[in-house]
Amino acid sequence: MKQNLPVTSRQTDIPPGVTLVSKTDLKGAITYANDAFVEVSGYPLDELLHQNHNIVRHPDMPPAAFEDMWSTLKRGQPWRGIVKNRCKDGGYYWVDACVVPVKRHDQVIGYMSVRKHATPAAIEAAEALYRDMAAGTVRRRPRPPAWLGIRNGMRAGSLFVAFLMLAGGALGIGGLKLADDAFSRLYHAQLEPVATIGKIETRLSESRATMLEIRLARQEGSQAGQDSQLTALDSQVAKLRANRDEINSLLGQLTGAADQVTRQMYLLTEALNRYTSDGLLPVEQAAARDDPQRVDQLVSQRVLPLEQAATTAAVDLRNSLITAARQEYEDTLARNNRIRNFAIGGILFGLAVVALVGHMFIRGIVDPLNASIRRLNRIAQGDLQGEIDLSGTGESGQLNHAAAVMQLHLKVMIDEIALAARRIHQHCATLNIALYEVTEHSEEQHDRVYSAVRSLDDAVAETSDLSERAERLLNLAGEFDASGIGQTLVGETRELATATRLAAFGADEVAGAMRQVAELIVENRGEAQRAWLASEELKRTAGELKNLVDYFEPEKVANT
Structure with missing residues (x-):
């Protein structure tokens, strides 16, 4: 540097x-x-x-x-x-x-x-x-960002509001969908399987009751006879077969619960399969062979324990489904709470962003815009001495800068006009003094020339009188010359008359020239007076310019 x-x-x-x-x-x-x-x-x-x-x-x-x-x-x-x-x-x-x-x-x-x-x-x-x-x-x-302007602000604000609406809509619709899915899982994966397990337990209970009836019928049939015992056995075996088929059908409906309680579902399926294959099926086969004793033996030694194991597995599966349903319910509540907190946070964030951007918008655009308006009003009132403010960004900043530049340009122009007006005023004052002196000098010269003209007029009059006398002497000399007397006097008289005549002519020409000089002096005096009047008009115009400058510079007027 x-x-x-x-x-x-x-x-x-x-x-x-x-x-x-x-x-x-x-x-x-x-x-x-x-x-x-x-x-x-x-x-x-x-x-x-x-x-x-x-x-x-x-x-x-x-x-x-x-x-x-x-x-x-x-x-x-x-x-x-x-x-x-x-x-x-x-x-x-x-x-x-x-x-x-x-x-x-x-x-x-x-x-x-x-x-x-x-x-x-x-x-x-x-x-x-x-x-x-x-x-x-x-x-x-920190300066306001350059992109913060009216156009970009409106664009960004519109996009932000659209984003908030889309985010709110997505959050609301997504939350409802998640709630629907949770309720659907709760109903199809927990409530329906629990109801189905209840039906299976009911069928197992019915099967146990039927098998107890078989044993009771076996004890009572030993006294009633073989035929009545077989008839009762066939009826009870048919009930067991119907319960078995319905249990298998209900077991197929529990497929939806397998994803959440796999182990319990597997244990129940194994227990029901063993109950069906190792319990009910041999009973049906024994009943088909008309072997009541074998049926009674299978019921007491195999079917009832398998039924008890299947019932226990069904209870475990039901309890697991209830626990899973409770966990799903708690997870749904927690997720909804997170969504709620996220929504509240998004709303608070949106409000904070809107408040921050609004503050930036007011500070970076609205305040400079108002400052530009106030500055333009001051300029319109003739005040060019106001504070120069270069704040703002975007369109309002550009307007503020343009107003500041215009104010400075006008101020410089006013200063230059004021300087020119002062110089014109000074030069006009000097010129007026010179023209006044010229006018006074012209008056004096005019008087002197006219005095000389009057003197020349008197001299011309006297010369004319001498010329007339010389003419008379010349005539007398001619008379003397005609008579032959005084030839010398005649010659001298002729020379005197000629000289007098020439002097009269010269004096007349000089008088004419002096009159022309006097007329020129009068004309020049008139031009000088007109120039003085023009200078006075120019001086008055310079004064008006000064008054105009003083209108735009009241501070200088107050200081002076």
């Missing part, structure tokens, strides 16, 4: 209302500097023009500040900061600087810096910031 040395401790204060303006090309070479900048910097204008603007850079300014400035300008945005500049004699001055791109046909053609009085509080804060920058401990303030 360029080091402008030497430096001194002499500070130049920028009075409030004074604006330092300079313009540069794209490379930073100065192309314009107003009188206030020239005066404060101490450099003559010819030393500033075509020089890089860092000619006034102070060594105390950290490079990071200018890096931030140029990066901001390269994005086409204005930059504002408190800057310490160096005077030609080594002194310094603080300014509140705002640098904006200068555009033509939407193309940046240069940059304009508008600087004004910096408050002591702003200078103190800037000094602390620059010390932190030099030490590398400064933290950049």
